[in-house]
Amino acid sequence: MSGSSLSAARRQRDLADLAAGSTVDLLVVGLGVTGAGVALDAAARGLTVAAVDAHDLAFGTSRWSSKLVHGGLRYLAAGHLGLAYRSAAERDVLLRRTAPHLVTALPFVLPLTPSVSRKRAAQTRAGFAAGDALRVAVGTPAAALPRSRTVGAAEVVRLVPAVRRAGLRGGIVQWDGQLVDDARLVVGLARTAAAHGARIVTRCRVEDLHSRGASVRDTLTGERHELRARAVVNATGVWAGGLDPAARLRPSRGTHLVLRAERLRHPGAALIVPVPGERNRFVFALPQADGLIYAGLTDEPVDGPVEDVPTPSPAEIGFLLDVLNTGLDPAITAADVVGAFAGLRPLLAGTARTTAELSRRHEVSTSPGGVTTVIGGKLTTYRSTARAAVDAAVATAGLTAGPCRTHRLPLVGAGSPAQLARVAAPARLVARYGVEAPAVVAGAAGDPALLTPIADGVPVTAAELLWAVRHEGALDESDLLDRRTRVGLVPTDRLLAVPAARAALSATTT
Ligand SMILES: Cc1cc2nc3c(=O)[nH]c(=O)nc-3n(C[C@H](O)[C@H](O)[C@H](O)COP(=O)(O)OP(=O)(O)OC[C@H]3O[C@@H](n4cnc5c(N)ncnc54)[C@H](O)[C@@H]3O)c2cc1C
Known part of the structure; x- marks a missing residue:
């Protein structure tokens, strides 16, 4: 598990190493489902990868979806057979193989x-x-x-x-x-990419992006750094135009x-x-x-x-x-x-006349300066979107990379239905952490209070919050309540959960 574990200490080490001038094959900007998918795709092909986000994993659109893995019915109704087929095929990959x-x-x-x-x-x-x-x-x-x-x-x-x-x-x-939750898919992708050696750095805003790297600001310290890369992918979703003026959204x-x-x-x-x-x-x-x-x-x-x-x-x-x-x-x-x-x-x-009619296809483009930008797509089809973006970046920079492997690469926690049925842990945890659920329980170190709901009517446990800080790169209250868990979707529940989030953060820093 340690290779996939994200923490404040690992973030600091990875950022220091990048800032010291180490050059990666691919720098990915944005850690929504697209950017995390690109980081995993590239790392699994044997490239060295750094992926940064201005805020946190799944800070943007990827946490506000309907949380559905679609079979493409809507595309079928609109006559987009290819898109519908891709959606159904990607649903199969997620449902039966990778997640x-x-x-x-x-x-x-x-x-x-x-x-x-x-x-x-x-x-x-x-x-x-x-x-x-x-x-x-x-x-x-x-x-x-x-x-x-x-x-x-x-x-x-x-x-x-x-x-x-x-x-x-x-x-x-x-x-x-x-x-079970869209943000959990992004966390799973980022951790699986980390297990393949990708450096995942949150709170790192890209201020200027070019074909050989980026000028970034560590938003925790305010320090500015130059990051070096042989290729870059801009996966900043609705914010893509801020880094690539040609991005038409x-x-x-x-x-x-x-x-x-x-x-x-x-x-x-x-x-x-x-x-x-x-x-x-x-x-x-x-x-x-x-x-x-x-x-x-x-x-x-x-x-x-x-x-x-x-x-x-x-x-x-x-x-x-x-x-x-x-x-x-x-x-x-x-x-x-x-x-x-x-x-x-x-x-x-x-x-098209209305946004509902605009294409849900992804678009990968490379600027004359050599920056690859990927926009659009869906949560369901993130994998094929990511593959197309990595193919484009590899071709632009003339990198040597293996073939895409993500269609048969299980995310951390994945297991077959039979394996998942045998996991000795509460069903609620198995649905979120898969085969890692017993490790989440073990993090409670035998204290039963850490395995009970953190507040009346809020089923999240303190063990999940501790796990999020130790292994999922949660750095503050908002990471814990608004992205690693979704307590924040009900503001009154969020208020009740704040003391537990603070306790988890202080337990892991002392
Ligand atoms: C309401 C709604 C419902 C949806 N429902 C579904 C659904 O049920 N199923 C489905 O398949 N799809 C669904 N989608 C589509 C899907 O959610 C999106 O296509 C997908 O999440 C886009 O992910 P992304 O990674 O491209 O963008 P984002 O998730 O927005 O990620 C972009 C990231 O870039 C970061 N960033 C921005 N600027 C910078 C910078 N300068 N430096 C560093 N980082 C930066 C942001 O912090 C952010 O984390 C839905 C979309 C919406 C809006």
Whole structure:
């Protein structure tokens, strides 16, 4: 485990070594899913790699997603067969090979209510059947991701007890992949890259990027350094234009509400609610492992400066509540909303009329000066996006590198379903740490208090916080509460958890 462990001490050593003039093959800027994926891809090909982020692992868009590993149904509906195939193939890689501990199969149910015409129901069934065909084509067995099916009204109510029952004539159920948490995928990628020798340095802002390295500022000390590299990749998502003026982005904000699962009577499936008056737009209520539901999402073009942490607008919150309530009985109100979060999609600027229509493809470009920039893509397809970026950087700089290996490279903590079922640790920890869960428990050094919830209604344990500081590079309260765990998604829970986060930080520095 030590090779993959990230800590304050390792960060300091790695930054000092880079600042002293050691030259790496590849410098990656940005440690969201794309940059962490690029770092792993390159390190696994035998290149020497440094990857830096101005803030923290998963500070940007990668922690604000819907946390779904999509099979590309939406692309299929839009006629983008290649994109849909790639999405389904990447879902298979994550679900069955590289991150089976982080991705599970989640049922989605579309209730057939009077507002869903028989014609629309038939079209939806046909779309789901095409998704099944794609799943089979990429080799995902029904045992890993069941096939879609039509169910009766009683089954819809069993899956989503808070569903509006008036006129309910049944439902259509479809399955897709769900991450236990998006930020945990990024942490897993960064640690696996570190295990392959990559230097992972957070709190290191790139102020100027060129083909032979970067001028950076250590935001903890304020010191400036020159980092040297033979090739560079700019993977800074919606901020890419700050380092590459040619990067053409038109971000769009997507907002989710956070609800308590009991408010929707603990659904066992995601609820699909059609947006009234729109043909192909839906709001989803997505059950999460820790007794929460994320309900989203919106698609609002954003102009002007890009915020570090985007905020949901009252209009978006109102829209989501209104649409959700067309599918729920009794209705929920603003008082039921315990949190809300928004992320900016790094969409490529195009000519389409709305941001929803802009391509979700990735784009890799290399500037005349030799800087490779990668923008767009999805969390699901980060691996193929990363491979394309590394291929481009290697070709530009004339580096010698092995072939891409990430399709068969398990992330730290990964194990087969049989191995995961045998792990001797609480199920909640196995779902987050996989085969490393017993090591998280061992970090509690026999103190049972460290394995109980840190506060009333907050299931995270102090053992997880200690693990995050010792092995996942968490440096402060925000790293612990907003990214290594997601307690911060419910602000009242976050307040309760602050003392435990402080205790974990001081326990590891004394
Ligand atoms: C609301 C929403 C829902 C989504 N849902 C899904 C989903 O369910 N499934 C899916 O597959 N995809 C989903 N996506 C898409 C997916 O989340 C993004 O495509 C992906 O996270 C982009 O990752 P990234 O690494 O490119 O960017 P980011 O995660 O934003 O990473 C960029 C990083 O660069 C760093 N940085 C910026 N400037 C500098 C600098 N000067 N120096 C150093 N570091 C810098 C930032 O701190 C940041 O950490 C969703 C997107 C949104 C917005």
